[in-house]
Amino acid sequence: MRLVIDGVSKVYRDRRGRETVALEDIHLTVEEHAFIAIVGPSGCGKSTLLSMVAGLTEPTAGEIYFEGVNGDRPRIGMVFQEHALFPWRTVQRNVEFGLEQLGVPKRERAQRAREMISRVGLAGFEDKYPHQLSGGMRQRVGIARAFVVEPELLLMDEPLSALDAQSRLIMQDELVNLWESVRQKTLYVTHNIDEAVALADRVVVLSRRPGRIVRVVDIDIPRAERRSAQAQGALFAHRDAIWQTIRHDAQQALVEG
Amino acid sequence: MPISSDNPSGPDVRSRVPVRYRMHFVERRAPAWQGPLGIVLLLALWQGLAMAGVIPEADLPSPLSIVQAGVALAISGDLWMNTAASLGRIAAGYVLGAATGMVLGLWLGFSRVAERVGLPVAGALYPIPKLAIIPLIILWVGAGEASKVLVIAAEVLFPVLFNTYAGVRNTDPALLRAAVSFGASRRTLVWRVILPASLPTVFAGLRIGAGLSLLVLVAAEMIGAQHGLGAMILQYSSLMLTANVLVGVVVLSALGLLISRGLAWLERRLLPWQAR
Numbered sequence: 396m397r398l399v400i401d402g403v404s405k406v407y408r409d410r411r412g413r414e415t416v417a418l419e420d421i422h423l424t425v426e427e428h429a430f431i432a433i434v435g436p437s438g439c440g441k442s443t444l445l446s447m448v449a450g451l452t453e454p455t456a457g458e459i460y461f462e463g464v465n466g467d468r469p470r471i472g473m474v475f476q477e478h479a480l481f482p483w484r485t486v487q488r489n490v491e492f493g494l495e496q497l498g499v500p501k502r503e504r505a506q507r508a509r510e511m512i513s514r515v516g517l518a519g520f521e522d523k524y525p526h527q528l529s530g531g532m533r534q535r536v537g538i539a540r541a542f543v544v545e546p547e548l549l550l551m552d553e554p555l556s557a558l559d560a561q562s563r564l565i566m567q568d569e570l571v572n573l574w575e576s577v578r579q580k581t582l583y584v585t586h587n588i589d590e591a592v593a594l595a596d597r598v599v600v601l602s603r604r605p606g607r608i609v610r611v612v613d614i615d616i617p618r619a620e621r622r623s624a625q626a627q628g629a630l631f632a633h634r635d636a637i638w639q640t641i642r643h644d645a646q647q648a649l650v651e652g
Numbered sequence: 653m654p655i656s657s658d659n660p661s662g663p664d665v666r667s668r669v670p671v672r673y674r675m676h677f678v679e680r681r682a683p684a685w686q687g688p689l690g691i692v693l694l695l696a697l698w699q700g701l702a703m704a705g706v707i708p709e710a711d712l713p714s715p716l717s718i719v720q721a722g723v724a725l726a727i728s729g730d731l732w733m734n735t736a737a738s739l740g741r742i743a744a745g746y747v748l749g750a751a752t753g754m755v756l757g758l759w760l761g762f763s764r765v766a767e768r769v770g771l772p773v774a775g776a777l778y779p780i781p782k783l784a785i786i787p788l789i790i791l792w793v794g795a796g797e798a799s800k801v802l803v804i805a806a807e808v809l810f811p812v813l814f815n816t817y818a819g820v821r822n823t824d825p826a827l828l829r830a831a832v833s834f835g836a837s838r839r840t841l842v843w844r845v846i847l848p849a850s851l852p853t854v855f856a857g858l859r860i861g862a863g864l865s866l867l868v869l870v871a872a873e874m875i876g877a878q879h880g881l882g883a884m885i886l887q888y889s890s891l892m893l894t895a896n897v898l899v900g901v902v903v904l905s906a907l908g909l910l911i912s913r914g915l916a917w918l919e920r921r922l923l924p925w926q927a928r
């Protein structure tokens with residue numbers, strides 16, 4: 396099964412009829428087991444794109460569909476930048492949310508949630524409420540909530556960008572491990588080039604508003620080897636290629652505000 | 653050698669200026685036992701002035717006289733009867749008003765048509781002082797219990813309605829999106845996301861309503877009731893029994909305190925997830 400984004404555009408209209416073209420003519424196919432990172436300057440429509448794929452925002456033009464689906468719509472697990480945990484649910488119950496929607500029986504639900512909570516390093520925090528956790532812990536809950544449903548499509552919108560630099564690196568590694576154990580197709584939005592290159596098989600670079608695909612970079616180094624000294628040269632070249640593409644846009648954005 | 657970033661030239665004790673913690677004035681707290689101090693002092697002062705003859709007993713009875721009057725009223729059964737009558741009305745009126753307010757607030761929150769049509773109606777009815785329509789209510793349902801219960805309910809209804817509506821409409825869209833992304837149905841959104849998310853706002857409305865209900869209760873009982881704290885206060889004041897009047901006032905104060913404490917307790921029990 397694969398995900399096809401076919402000529403999708405999004406125009407936001409405010410009440411006075413003023414238009415903001417957020418995305419323009421996006422074509423993207425996400426194959427089975429592919430980890431695709433979408434990078435681009437802030438405001439270029441990355442969240443909008445993810446949101447449309449999840450069915451939370453309606454495209455203005457174009458179509459988004461799954462090919463080779465047997466049965467229902469595929470299971471989606473989504474991680475949000477601002478966590479979006481339910482404040483009235485404990486860690487355990489937050490992680491169970493997606494399983495509840497899938498109709499997983501109570502005992503199995505509790506069991507699977509507990510296992511996932513412990514895999515993201517939060518064993519012992521099952522009965523805490525979100526307001527009792529640090530930002531990094533909350534995002535671990537968000538990640539656990541998405542992974543526990545064994546999603547056929549993972550959507551992550553800047554999941555690490557609220558974290559400090561060190562937690563971010565640690566979480567990157569943990570995310571790689573977690574992802575390797577599910578290996579499902581993934582759209583990962585970030586504005587951080589290092590992160591994109593560390594995690595993805597393919598990096599899609601969007602231009603400043605209106606967001607258009609301006610470059611696609613394949614990272615053909617196995618994820619496990621990306622920390623090795625030999626890989627650094629090739630990784631640097633990838634990062635630089637992406638940076639040069641974005642740079643012009645980013646500078647323009649700074650000047651224009 | 654231990655690693656340190658000490659000044660290598662060594663300490664100079666004479667010119668040492670310690671850094672003093674300067675945030676005490678922000679963080680200072682008063683111990684809990686000081687809580688009743690104000691009330692006790694006020695009562696003592698009041699009692700002292702009364703005993704010294706500064707305040708005439710007929711104008712403002714001393715605390716001790718009020719206690720005596722209270723004991724007498726309690727023994728005679730007068731106090732219980734009137735308090736029970738008031739409690740019954742306030743409970744019935746509050747529950748009726750709060751329940752109706754919540755249902756209507758939910759309706760306005762969930763139905764676009766109800767919102768368009770109902771919001772201006774609620775907005776027009778809300779500012780009417782409910783005491784002003786007591787004569788009308790009496791005309792409709794008679795001067796009995798129902799009129800008092802209804803006027804309390806009418807007063808409580810609006811703050812609960814508006815707060816419930818606002819709670820529903822202001823549900824964090826990020827939570828709705830998260831729920832939908834995991835496949836939540838409309839039903840799940842309503843019961844598992846929107847309702848819990850709006851509960852804190854609903855409770856704020858319940859608190860406002862509680863304060864108002866006491867106000868309307870007493871006024872309604874003064875306008876026309878055989879029993880109840882409002883009626884009792886009016887009756888004794890026309891007999892110039894000021895100590896008895898003040899017994900009623902004290903009971904009302906205690907009642908108000910009890911209700912607001914009770915609601916706070918209920919809120920902590922029902923919404924343990926709120927950061928405070």
Ligand SMILES: Nc1ncnc2c1ncn2[C@@H]1O[C@H](COP(=O)(O)OP(=O)(O)O)[C@@H](O)[C@H]1O
Pocket residue numbers: 407408415416417435436437438439440441442443444604
């Ligand atoms: N709900 C909305 N209504 C109007 N404009 C929006 C809305 N959401 C996003 N936009 C606009 O669309 C553009 C892309 O936004 P977004 O997808 O959030 O970008 P990114 O995630 O890349 O920072 C921005 O200019 C933003 O202001």
Ligand SMILES: [Mg+2]
Pocket residue numbers: 441442443552553
């Ligand atoms: Mg975004």
